[in-house]
Amino acid sequence: MQDEIQCEYGRLTVVTTDSCEVNGAFREGLGAAFPFLSDQDRTTAASLELIEETDPTHRPLLPTTFLLDSYLRMVEVWHGFWFWANPTAEELRQGLREITRREQPSYDAQSIWKHGSASPAAGIIAPVVWVHEDDEGRETSRGAHHGPPRAVGDVHAPSRIEARPWTVHRVEQEGQTVAMYLRKLPRV
Numbered sequence: 001m002q003d004e005i006q007c008e009y010g011r012l013t014v015v016t017t018d019s020c021e022v023n024g025a026f027r028e029g030l031g032a033a034f035p036f037l038s039d040q041d042r043t044t045a046a047s048l049e050l051i052e053e054t055d056p057t058h059r060p061l062l063p064t065t066f067l068l069d070s071y072l073r074m075v076e077v078w079h080g081f082w083f084w085a086n087p088t089a090e091e092l093r094q095g096l097r098e099i100t101r102r103e104q105p106s107y108d109a110q111s112i113w114k115h116g117s118a119s120p121a122a123g124i125i126a127p128v129v130w131v132h133e134d135d136e137g138r139e140t141s142r143g144a145h146h147g148p149p150r151a152v153g154d155v156h157a158p159s160r161i162e163a164r165p166w167t168v169h170r171v172e173q174e175g176q177t178v179a180m181y182l183r184k185l186p187r188v
Contacts, residue, residue, distance in 0.1 A: 001089050002033055009141070010096060015039050017061055052081070067095045070103055070124060070144060106139045113138045120172050120179030130156060131181045132166065142179075149178045156182050 002012055012034035016023055023036035039045055045061050052060045063080035065087050076095050080086035087095075101107045105118030112118050117131055117139035126144035133139055149171055150156055156166040164184040172179050 001092065004093075005096070006033065008096070008100065009143070013037060015044065017042060017045070017059075065092075067092065067099075069099045075099060104141060106141060109138075117181060118142075120174040121177040125177075127176060128178045128180065130166075131179050133169065133181055133183050135183060135186075137169075137181075137183075145180060149180050156180065159184060 005012055012032075014023075014027075014032075014034070014036045016026075016036060016038060017040055018026070018038060019040060020038045023038055027036045039061075042051060042059055042061070045051055048064075050062045050064050052062050063086060065078040065080065066074055067076040067087075069075050075098075076087075078085060078087045078091075103123045105112050105122040116137045117133055120129065120131075123129075124142050124144055128145040128147070128149045129142050130145045131139055131142045150168045152168050152170060154168045156168055158165045162184075164187065166182040167185055168180050169183045170181045172181070
């Protein structure tokens with residue numbers, strides 16, 4: 001499922017009580033392309049109350065899955081003490097679908113494309129948002145921009161898929177939200 005999540009700009013992270021070396025070997029063995037973090041001293045687990053209380057000697061972690069939105073807010077939590085309490089791939093998919101529906105106006109692409117792009121304040125709630133558009137001005141995705149808005153003509157970031165950079169095509173403001181509408185530079 002890692003490929004599906006990363007294709008949709010999602011992120012995965014695993015936290016274990018194992019050493020970094022063990023995590024590295026496990027990650028390599030799985031072919032995982034996401035980080036495995038070590039909480040050997042269980043500091044983070046204790047602060048989140050994820051220590052299994054039935055074994056005070058070994059202090060294992062409760063298997064827990066957090067589903068976070070783009071603002072890193074917990075949308076869903078599964079405590080997998082019982083096998084059946086762990087999320088299925090389909091439950092994760094459904095949760096991610098709801099987050100995407102809430103945050104991405106282009107989830108309902110045909111209705112948005114009739115107007116080009118959604119308004120600056122649609123979807124992601126942030127002081128400054130970036131909006132990717134295709135060459136025809138149709139919105140494809142949006143996200144929170146960290147920092148002040150860039151000016152028209154400025155390069156925003158390179159494309160993850162191809163070498164053409166995203167540049168600011170126009171800037172609009174609606175209420176407290178500034179949207180930078182980005183398009184890729186033409187192919188040379």
